[in-house]
Amino acid sequence: MINKIEPIVRLDGADLIKAQLGALNLNGANLSGAHLLGANLNLAHLRGANLRDTVLADADLSIADLREADLSEANLSSASLNLANLSGTNLSGAELHGAYLYGANLSGANLSNAFVEKEQLDEAKDLTNIVLSTNISEKP
DSSP states (O other), rough: OOOOOOOOOOOTTOOOTTBBTTTTTTTTTTOOTOOTTTOTTTTBBBOOOOOOTTTTTTTTTOOOTTOOOOOOBBBTTOOOOOOOOTTTOEEEEEEEEEEEOOOBBBBTTTTOOOOOOOHHHOOOOOOTTTTOOTTTEEOO
């Protein structure tokens, strides 16, 4: 019996500013340190992907599957994560100011030391078992 080995996409450190990557299967991909400013990742499959220290500011990650992805230290400011599945995702130290989280599934996500506003979390769909810290701020 032959075991099928899934290829691993390596785009670590790549310059993908405003790239059109919507609906692509990037499960398990290594995009650590990549620059995806303003990129379209709408409906992308990024389950278990390494997005550590990635610039995703102003990116569209709406309805993306980010389950169990590593987004630690990522810059997601003003990114659209509406209806995204972020369950089990590592968002520790991530910059989320201005990110849109309407209907996002954050169950089991690690938000320790992430920079996020309380109002953003109020818009998320599922906050079951999330890990939080003191970097949550409220709008004045």
